[in-house]
Amino acid sequence: MEILLQLVYSGIALGMIYAVIAFGYQLTFxxxxxxxxxxxxxxxLGALVALTLVDRLGMNxxxxxxxxxxxxLVQGVLVERIGVSPAIKIKSEFGWIMSTIALGIIFKNVAxxxxxRDDMRFPSPxxxxxxxxxxxxxxxxxxxxxxxxxxxxxAVEFFNRKTIYGKAVxxxxxxxxxxxxxxxxxxxxxxxxxxxxxxxAGFAGMLIAPLTLTGATMGAVLGLKAFxxxxxxxxxxxxxxxxxxxxxGVAETTTGFYLSTGYKDVSGLVLLLLVLAVKPAGLFGxxxxxxx
Amino acid sequence: MNRKSFxxxxxxxIVLCLVPLFTHNPYxxxxxxxxxxxxxxxxxxxxxxxxxxxxxxxHAGLFGIGAYTAGVLFLKVGAPFWVILPAxxxxxxxxxxxxALPALRVSGPYLAMVTLAFGTIIQILINEMTFLTEGPLGxxxxxxxxxxxxxxxxxFYWVVCAVLALSLVVVHRVLRSHLGRAFEALRxxxxxxxxxxxxxxxxxxxAFVISAGLAGLAGCLYAYSEQYISPNTYNNELTVLxxxxxxxxxxxxxxxxxxxATIIVLLPKLLDDLDAFRVVASVLAVSMLIGAVxxxxxxxxxxxxxxxxxxxxxxxxxxxxxxxxxxDWRLSIFGLMILFVVYYLQDGIVGFARSLMGKTGSADAAxxxxxxxxxxxxxxxxxxxxxxxxxxxxxxxxxxGGLKAINQVDLKIKRGTIHGLIGPNGxxxxxxxxxxxxxxxxxxxxxxxxxxxxxxxxxxxxxxxGIARTFQNVQLFGEMTAVQNxxxxxxxxxxxxFLDVALHTPRFNQEDNSAFSRAMSLLxxxxxxxxxxxxxxxxxxxxxxxxxxARALALDPQLLLLDEPAAGLTAPDIKELVQIIRKIRDHxxxxxxxxxxxxxxxxxxxxxxxxxxxxxxxxGKPAEVQSNEKVIEAYLGGNAH
Numbered sequence: 001m002e003i004l005l006q007l008v009y010s011g012i013a014l015g016m017i018y019a020v021i022a023f024g025y026q027l028t029f030x031x032x033x034x035x036x037x038x039x040x041x042x043x044x045l046g047a048l049v050a051l052t053l054v055d056r057l058g059m060n061x062x063x064x065x066x067x068x069x070x071x072x073l074v075q076g077v078l079v080e081r082i083g084v085s086p087a088i089k090i091k092s093e094f095g096w097i098m099s100t101i102a103l104g105i106i107f108k109n110v111a112x113x114x115x116x117r118d119d120m121r122f123p124s125p126x127x128x129x130x131x132x133x134x135x136x137x138x139x140x141x142x143x144x145x146x147x148x149x150x151x152x153x154x155a156v157e158f159f160n161r162k163t164i165y166g167k168a169v170x171x172x173x174x175x176x177x178x179x180x181x182x183x184x185x186x187x188x189x190x191x192x193x194x195x196x197x198x199x200x201a202g203f204a205g206m207l208i209a210p211l212t213l214t215g216a217t218m219g220a221v222l223g224l225k226a227f228x229x230x231x232x233x234x235x236x237x238x239x240x241x242x243x244x245x246x247x248x249g250v251a252e253t254t255t256g257f258y259l260s261t262g263y264k265d266v267s268g269l270v271l272l273l274l275v276l277a278v279k280p281a282g283l284f285g286x287x288x289x290x291x292x
Numbered sequence: 293m294n295r296k297s298f299x300x301x302x303x304x305x306i307v308l309c310l311v312p313l314f315t316h317n318p319y320x321x322x323x324x325x326x327x328x329x330x331x332x333x334x335x336x337x338x339x340x341x342x343x344x345x346x347x348x349x350x351h352a353g354l355f356g357i358g359a360y361t362a363g364v365l366f367l368k369v370g371a372p373f374w375v376i377l378p379a380x381x382x383x384x385x386x387x388x389x390x391x392a393l394p395a396l397r398v399s400g401p402y403l404a405m406v407t408l409a410f411g412t413i414i415q416i417l418i419n420e421m422t423f424l425t426e427g428p429l430g431x432x433x434x435x436x437x438x439x440x441x442x443x444x445x446x447x448f449y450w451v452v453c454a455v456l457a458l459s460l461v462v463v464h465r466v467l468r469s470h471l472g473r474a475f476e477a478l479r480x481x482x483x484x485x486x487x488x489x490x491x492x493x494x495x496x497x498x499a500f501v502i503s504a505g506l507a508g509l510a511g512c513l514y515a516y517s518e519q520y521i522s523p524n525t526y527n528n529e530l531t532v533l534x535x536x537x538x539x540x541x542x543x544x545x546x547x548x549x550x551x552x553a554t555i556i557v558l559l560p561k562l563l564d565d566l567d568a569f570r571v572v573a574s575v576l577a578v579s580m581l582i583g584a585v586x587x588x589x590x591x592x593x594x595x596x597x598x599x600x601x602x603x604x605x606x607x608x609x610x611x612x613x614x615x616x617x618x619x620d621w622r623l624s625i626f627g628l629m630i631l632f633v634v635y636y637l638q639d640g641i642v643g644f645a646r647s648l649m650g651k652t653g654s655a656d657a658a659x660x661x662x663x664x665x666x667x668x669x670x671x672x673x674x675x676x677x678x679x680x681x682x683x684x685x686x687x688x689x690x691x692x693g694g695l696k697a698i699n700q701v702d703l704k705i706k707r708g709t710i711h712g713l714i715g716p717n718g719x720x721x722x723x724x725x726x727x728x729x730x731x732x733x734x735x736x737x738x739x740x741x742x743x744x745x746x747x748x749x750x751x752x753x754x755x756x757x758g759i760a761r762t763f764q765n766v767q768l769f770g771e772m773t774a775v776q777n778x779x780x781x782x783x784x785x786x787x788x789x790f791l792d793v794a795l796h797t798p799r800f801n802q803e804d805n806s807a808f809s810r811a812m813s814l815l816x817x818x819x820x821x822x823x824x825x826x827x828x829x830x831x832x833x834x835x836x837x838x839x840x841x842a843r844a845l846a847l848d849p850q851l852l853l854l855d856e857p858a859a860g861l862t863a864p865d866i867k868e869l870v871q872i873i874r875k876i877r878d879h880x881x882x883x884x885x886x887x888x889x890x891x892x893x894x895x896x897x898x899x900x901x902x903x904x905x906x907x908x909x910x911x912g913k914p915a916e917v918q919s920n921e922k923v924i925e926a927y928l929g930g931n932a933h
Contacts, residue, residue, distance in 0.1 A: 034401075035401050037401075037404070037405075082631070083631070086635055087634075087635075092634075092638075093400050093401070094345070094347060094634075095634050095635070097347050097400075097401055097404050098347070098535065098539070098630055098634045099630070099631050099634050099635070101349075101532060101630070102532075102626075102627040102628070102630035102631045102634070103627065103631070104627075105529075105532065105623050105624070105626060105627040105630075106623070106624045106627035106628065108623065109620075109621065109622075109623035109624040109627065110624060112620070112623075113620050113621065220528070221412070224405070224408060224409060224412060227405045228409065231402070231405075260420070262416065262419065262420040263416070263420060265412070265413075265416055266413055266416055266417070269409040269410075269412060269413050270413070272405075272406070272409050273393075273394045273406060273409065273410070274394075276394040276397055276398055276402065276406055277393050277394040277397060280397040280398050280402070
């Protein structure tokens with residue numbers, strides 16, 4: 001029982017990371033119906049930049065957060081300008097899928113050349129001794145992940161609801177053409193949504209890095225599983241990704257423990273295939289009515 | 293395939309077969325062999341990517357399944373080659389069907405992610421199921437024995453040659469048949485495919501299974517060719533490489549697949565050699581510059597649009613001279629190539645070469661037109677029946693959230709009449725069409741067509757039972773020619789299966805010829821025969837509407853639903869349209885006509901129903917309806933005095 005509870009704790013922490021990345025997918029999908037297939041790479045870059053700042057330059061972990069955030073913003077703008085906006089212009093779905101994949105490959109390769117191919121340890125900013133919570137061990141870092149993820153999502157939601165810039169984003173969410181006619185620069189809003197999306201991914205990378213190993217290949221599978229979460233929860237449901245993330249995270253830690261660590265990644269992906277086969281709009285998503 | 297390209301292909305094949313006689317270096321033989329094996333896989337990938345227009349990131353996984361099926365059967369069962377080869381195709385085809393299941397519900401980016409997840413799962417499973425696959429250690433095979441004859445490097449090369457030629461012929465024939473047209477139709481407009489009786493569901497699975505079968509075949513040959521297989525080969529990098537090959541070579545051409553395979557096999561070798569890479573990058577930059585100058589002089593493009601690719605290739609050339617170690621940057625170069633191809637070489641090298649030579653993509657234009665069609669041949673008379681009502685809708689309710697788009701509507705359509713359906717915008721006319729054709733399932737109520745309820749049946753099933761339609765927003769298969777669009781409508785006339793198509797049996801030839809001449813006479817019927825080989829998207833709007841009617845008639849419908857056929861037509865065109873609709877009725881085909889041109893409605897309809905806010909407010913002969921006060925009120929608003 002204690003082991004199970006422990007697995008649930010780490011599952012929730014893992015799930016919150018998925019939720020944050022999935023949140024990034026939602027941001028861009030809402031404004032432009034596009035996704036960054038290199039979202040995992042954005043996370044990986046965030047983690048590696050943070051590693052350089054903290055480990056090599058000796059910067060304080062907390063002070064590094066805004067810098068990593070700024071890096072994420074720039075990286076997101078780059079992805080949107082090179083990969084997505086030309087594709088939106090020529091209305092090519094195939095175009096943005098392929099170009100964000102290509103950018104992801106390039107980022108990964110560049111990271112390999114800068115930081116090397118080996119995984120590295122990220123120094124934990126919090127004590128590494130586990131604390132007892134309801135009779136099971138939990139790492140302080142895991143609690144930080146959960147708190148950080150929730151705060152991050154709340155901050156973006158607050159921005160969207162309470163500020164005029166956020167309202168422009170929400171307007172573009174609802175109807176891109178109408179927003180354009182109301183004088184909103186929707187192109188800029190889409191760029192901005194990509195910047196925000198990469199920022200959240202970079203931040204997620206910084207959160208998860210101390211719990212796992214950091215390296216150029218860490219992003220790919222995380223990005224894929226976060227997509228599974230976005231699908232399970234529904235691409236337009238805020239609550240859905242948190243629940244979806246937790247379901248997937250717990251499913252993974254338990255399969256990893258009771259079955260085999262090798263099969264740990266399979267459970268999430270099978271879950272993704274099942275949800276898509278049964279309810280493609282996700283557990284919490286509303287299915288759109290197709291117009292003919 | 294016309295004569296010229298047939299001989300070119302034959303010559304190419306002979307040269308390919310002679311390669312081992314010219315060089316005895318096993319390295320080169322193996323290289324060409326790998327190109328051929330990848331080509332087989334790419335033929336299959338092209339069916340999914342080029343024809344049905346879906347992005348599959350799972351083909352490396354399928355390739356791996358083929359290779360491991362071969363490896364496991366060879367090592368654990370000791371099966372002979374002639375068993376292993378078909379077994380690999382069958383097993384991989386089965387996995388293709390499994391992959392297609394979730395893929396049926398989704399498309400676009402979802403499908404891309406699903407296939408990516410599939411590929412990842414396969415790689416994990418190959419690694420983990422050590423009792424079968426030996427995990428990361430990999431499996432060792434030896435070259436197969438065929439008919440008691442142990443194959444060596446060279447003889448196996450010829451086997452691969454033969455398999456390549458065979459799969460080329462089969463794939464080419466399939467894609468030129470009604471199956472290929474069905475795949476292409478899915479891409480053009482899934483909704484229209486369903487409404488033409490081509491089930492999107494079934495043909496997506498079909499496309500995936502054929503594609504996977506070819507990947508399995510390629511995987512099996514690859515296992516024998518390499519004689520050693522390990523899980524790391526079948527990773528996502530290989531998948532992306534396959535996609536690069538397809539879009540770089542050129543979608544929807546077999547030559548493009550061969551070219552793409554050559555590029556992705558030679559590219560990594562090239563990137564091992566920095567000097568060679570520098571030469572190629574320089575040549576590329578220069579040829580890009582020349583190409584840009586040619587196209588600007590010929591006024592095919594502006595200098596602004598050519599600036600980026602010219603600078604890009606120049607920068608790549610400069611980059612190649614700055615680098616001192618190229619292998620580490622291999623993936624970045626692949627990534628840059630994908631970006632380049634996606635934005636500047638959308639039709640691939642083959643498409644680019646064609647556009648430089650000023651040739652259009654359609655090779656069918658050369659076919660001589662069979663002459664002497666009559667309308668009798670074009671239209672099939674509707675069946676006669678004593679039953680007076682062809683379609684009866686009772687208390688149909690269609691609710692979207694709180695909105696009742698159709699509210700308790702009754703509709704009786706008499707056989708052999710033209711029934712007008714009018715009403716202000718947003719009154720539920722098009723929704724009614726969608727309910728009748730199964731695109732929407734009504735919230736309540738029943739619709740009976742020829743004694744059978746249509747509620748809950750799929751669109752394609754309803755279409756095949758005799759309801760054809762056109763669309764308010766034209767839903768043609770844009771990249772297909774006018775005559776191909778109509779041929780998709782004739783899909784139901786084909787009884788041929790995959791084998792008939794592959795072998796070109798008399799049955800298939802006969803069906804194919806008659807479908808073609810039927811399609812031509814249908815085009816003649818609507819006056820589009822002179823534009824038969826024009827791509828549908830290039831037709832003017834009014835002609836597109838007529839083409840939709842021809843395509844719908846190809847279904848041999850009992851009931852034809854026309855959704856605003858006169859919209860966007862000029863006055864003389866409208867006159868012609870009225871003639872066409874009358875002729876259709878004269879063949880006993882019942883017509884439901886939604887139209888805003890009141891003169892058209894009033895002159896040809898036998899009965900008219902009027903909808904307003906989802907409710908039927910009037911019904912009767914055109915003249916009665918015209919003077920009905922409720923109708924006048926609905927159209928003009930307020931109280932009409």
